[in-house]
Amino acid sequence: MIRTIVPADDPVLADIVKTTLTEFGMNKQGTAYSDPTTNHISKLFDKPRAIYYVAESEDKIVGGAGIHPLDGGEAHVCELQKMYLIPEARGKGLAGKLISMCLAFAKEHGYTQCYLETSPELARARKVYEQFGFRYLTGPMGNTGHFGCDSWMVKDL
Template identity: 45%
Template sequence: MKEQNWKIRPITPHDDMRMAYIIRTVMPEFGAGGDGFAINDPEVDWMSRAYNAPRCAYFVVELEGQVLGGGGVAPLEGASNPRICELRKMYFLPALRGQGAGMALIETCLAKARELGFELCYLETLTGMDSAIALYQKAGFRSIDKPMGDTGHGGCDRYFVKSL
């Protein structure tokens, strides 16, 4: 693992265009384009505003002063319990991968979720995002058979939860 020279911080409006670029660059890399994927969520263009809502937080990861990734938490849409959150829109450009920033970002997001009163964290992804799936499992997420809530991301086919 490389020496840590990245930093995690809350998103600002200045980061919105960069995060939109990152999400729209990374998702097609894994075949996640078109309907049913987060790439088409309207909030992709204004992440700082979307995650400024109650019980939401989004963080970016900078490497040498440049934002190369991000991820956040928000209440799970359509959840049966208001204490369930979703780990959302966690994407890294290749230059940031493999440096420990993914685990650090997950830990940051989960700590914030606990602080916001959540008891369970849900996430969904897709087959083929093998490194991300391995990271989620290493962070203690366990696989479940079907989706929870109503995320609108019908293109995802892998679902995970973690007790907080």
């Protein structure tokens, strides 16, 4: 089941984000691991033209993903953010479903480009983004504060 976030989800989602980043050696400054908004994802996405989807399996939160206006970016650019799944939920098509829902929301809300930041350590995720038509950039867009990510991608919607 996929639903929108509620404040009670925040601690579980923060744990998923931080545990996943630790799993891949990304538990460092300049990533979502040290970003204070990770502890309050529902608050971060409680704004116009933003949404966060929570994935559940057997009444357990297994991950999520969201669309947010790109901080410091142009109004037509959104960012795919906080896309994380627990290990048991990976490889089952759930990431693709979340991305599809996020991109559909973005289009419906007038965005013409979707940006994301990632890292070579997240090779499997990067492959999924490539399959969705995201292309690599030579530098970051906007001002996300995630200087620990060194791969930037964008997709025209």
